[in-house]
Amino acid sequence: MTDLVIAGLRKSFATVDVLSGVDLTVPSGSLAAVLGPSGCGKTTLLRIVAGFERPDDGSVRLAGRTVSSRSVHLPPEKRRIGIVPQEGALFPHLSVGRNVAYGLRRGSGRGRVREVLDLVGLVDLADRMPHELSGGQQQRVAVARALAPRPELILLDEPFSALDAGLRAEVRADVRTALRADGVTAVLVTHDQEEALSTADLVAVMRGGRIVQAAAPRALYLLPADLGVASFVGDTVLLPGTLTGRCAVTALGSLAVREPLPSGGDVRVVLRPEQIVLSANGDGVPARVRVQVFFGHDSLVHLELGDGAVVTARSLDASWAQPGAQVRLAVRGEVSCFSPD
Numbered sequence: 001m002t003d004l005v006i007a008g009l010r011k012s013f014a015t016v017d018v019l020s021g022v023d024l025t026v027p028s029g030s031l032a033a034v035l036g037p038s039g040c041g042k043t044t045l046l047r048i049v050a051g052f053e054r055p056d057d058g059s060v061r062l063a064g065r066t067v068s069s070r071s072v073h074l075p076p077e078k079r080r081i082g083i084v085p086q087e088g089a090l091f092p093h094l095s096v097g098r099n100v101a102y103g104l105r106r107g108s109g110r111g112r113v114r115e116v117l118d119l120v121g122l123v124d125l126a127d128r129m130p131h132e133l134s135g136g137q138q139q140r141v142a143v144a145r146a147l148a149p150r151p152e153l154i155l156l157d158e159p160f161s162a163l164d165a166g167l168r169a170e171v172r173a174d175v176r177t178a179l180r181a182d183g184v185t186a187v188l189v190t191h192d193q194e195e196a197l198s199t200a201d202l203v204a205v206m207r208g209g210r211i212v213q214a215a216a217p218r219a220l221y222l223l224p225a226d227l228g229v230a231s232f233v234g235d236t237v238l239l240p241g242t243l244t245g246r247c248a249v250t251a252l253g254s255l256a257v258r259e260p261l262p263s264g265g266d267v268r269v270v271l272r273p274e275q276i277v278l279s280a281n282g283d284g285v286p287a288r289v290r291v292q293v294f295f296g297h298d299s300l301v302h303l304e305l306g307d308g309a310v311v312t313a314r315s316l317d318a319s320w321a322q323p324g325a326q327v328r329l330a331v332r333g334e335v336s337c338f339s340p341d
């Protein structure tokens with residue numbers, strides 16, 4: 001078992017606390033995404049796990065062995081950790097095959113090089129030089145190189161951020177498949193919520209030097225721990241409401257609330273734009289279309305309610321809901337509720 005267990009990790013630079021007690025367990029063979037805004041300490045966390053930085057307090061255990069704590073510091077090269085940096089950092093003078101073989105013992109690697117290049121779909125490019133590859137191919141080689149020595153853990157530091165949007169989705173799906181096929185435990189650092197939700201088994205949201213919530217992607221999206229997590233992992237519609245039992249009365253009607261419930265009374269109600277269903281007439285709360293933003297796969301429709309509140313609906317076909325149109329709104333599914341403070 002190669003679980004990664006991070007407990008109570010603290011780190012300051014000068015007088016600035018960057019990590020203020022990080023706890024995170026990544027089960028063996030799974031991929032955890034550490035998701036947080038720029039500067040929240042993600043790279044510092046990764047560097048401590050890799051052994052490039054020492055913690056002030058707390059510990060990192062890998063496969064049951066403490067590799068970092070106040071008193072223990074296993075050097076990076078002894079940790080059996082593979083690293084995939086932001087931009088592949090391949091050796092420019094070595095072929096793809098020799099890049100991948102770099103960390104392997106002489107003579108032992110042929111089969112493994114082929115195996116990991118096969119995992120990332122590049123087995124035919126083993127003789128190419130890095131400058132003869134696209135950015136996406138270079139990142140795949142970097143992943144193959146990290147996997148080759150059979151590490152206990154792979155750390156990926158925003159590995160797709162330099163790729164353009166279309167390519168990014170394809171490369172991360174392929175990398176995800178390769179990591180899963182190899183069975184390695186992995187941690188991906190990203191500030192891209194879509195990347196975290198679509199790639200990871202476990203998403204850990206980091207804020208203010210702590211993990212504020214770690215959960216499977218669907219649970220995180222549906223049951224955010226607080227308003228900050230809710231808005232960090234997706235678009236939100238935020239409404240004041242009054243909670244009675246399991247229903248919140250809001251400007252969008254009486255809405256069913258998911259557990260856990262705050263105590264009754266005034267609450268802040270959070271739902272997702274795709275929960276608001278538009279119709280041209282019929283039942284529902286009246287609203288007026290202000291703006292529609294077309295994305296191809298769907299549209300975001302900004303709507304004004306009778307009381308002046310503005311909400312946003314995500315709709316697959318809203319071609320008829322042009323600015324100025326009067327529409328009706330209904331909410332499907334349950335919503336989340338938080339106390340107002």
Ligand code: ATP
Pocket residue numbers: 013014018036037038039040041042043044045191
């Ligand atoms: P980004 O997404 O922009 O890479 P991040 O979440 O990875 O950000 P870190 O790189 O871990 O954040 O940095 C967290 C904070 O710690 C920042 O304010 C940064 O300036 C500071 N910091 C990081 N390394 C050092 C260092 N060696 N010395 C001083 N301050 C540092």
